[in-house]
Amino acid sequence: MQAVTFEQLGGPEALRLREIDEPQLRANQVLVRVQAVAVDHVDTFVRSGAFQTALATPHVVGRDLVGTVLRVAAGVTNFAVGDLVWTNSAGYDGRMGATAEMVAVAADRLYPVPCGVDARQLVAAVHSAATAAIVLQDVMQLTRGQAILIEGAAGNVGRKFIQLAHQLGAVVTTTSAARDFDRCRQLGSELTLDYHEPVASQCDRQFDHIIDTSGKVPLQANLAALNQGGQVTLITAPADNHFTFDVRQFYMAQKQISGFVISHATDDQLARAAKWLNPQFAAGALLEDDLNCQPFAAAAEVHAALEQGRDHHQRFVLVPPTEKI
Ligand SMILES: NC(=O)c1ccc[n+]([C@@H]2O[C@H](COP(=O)([O-])OP(=O)(O)OC[C@H]3O[C@@H](n4cnc5c(N)ncnc54)[C@H](OP(=O)(O)O)[C@@H]3O)[C@@H](O)[C@H]2O)c1
16 A cells, blocks of 8 residues: 655655555554545654654654544444544554555544544644644633633634634633734634734733744743733744743742643543544534645655745645545
8 A cells, every 4th residue: 555654754855655565453443544634743843853752664654634444453342344533643652654545543542523524624623623622621721711812823723722712611812913813703712913013012911821823922921911820831832942931920920831742642632632623523613724635645745845834824635546636
């Protein structure tokens, strides 16, 4: 079967579409015929080695896939041949990657695609939506009425944060370019601010939680905008990988900084996120990404485009040779 692999960590050119053996099904696994694979920033980090993790051999790139069940191993009772399924945790921590015609996935990391949901639109959404779901539920433990500031809110991850935080009953403030104000409002933002100006110069709100998806807002500015006991959650880093902040002001107001990376989410966290997300997908929410579908053979080009910021606000989705673009 065909798969996109890399032999050594390196640049996008390390990716090759080549013939590899079909996966051997182990206990509690499900063999999936892949229909589409999303390309995430983190796939480029795994390929380059910026995110260090155990890799299965051969190294098949990618973590989010959608496809149909071909076979189930002994012990699997929750899936049957022909089911449409998705996962968002292939390709790292010793697991086989997603960008192959067939992938063996642990049954407890696989979730059903709700009836009537577009498979490509779903696979494009699962990484950012699951990140937002786990951060809101488990890291922030956001509750109804709390004030949250979402910076970079018109981006892939930001849009998912708006919708899910709004659904939890939080009071949502967002920053984005002015051209995206309407979109942010439609998704659930109560107050839209322009990221070109500091938040403090545009409103006098203080927040219980702040998430910056751009990595471009100085940490000190966000810490200063927190209520006493408030929390900043980091999911990305500034380009130079460094922040400075006023330490006394920070601890005397009992503020918190949390880091999160979905690669370390537990099976249980991923499953709870999927349980929250699937009814949203079924209702047509969280599926607003603008897709750019390409063949598996374009994987190297797509990684380069994502790394160089040439995604033009689109989500790249790769489809195997057997599927129409
Ligand atoms: N830790 C994790 O588990 C995890 C999971 C998923 C993603 N991530 C990370 O999250 C980050 C965002 O991913 P994404 O796919 O959402 O990217 P994205 O779609 O490019 O979103 C980034 C957003 O930031 C906005 N922005 C640019 N400059 C800004 C500024 N100075 N202040 C505030 N916002 C600004 C951009 O606006 P314009 O469109 O106007 O430029 C864009 O809407 C990436 O670094 C990714 O690696 C981490």
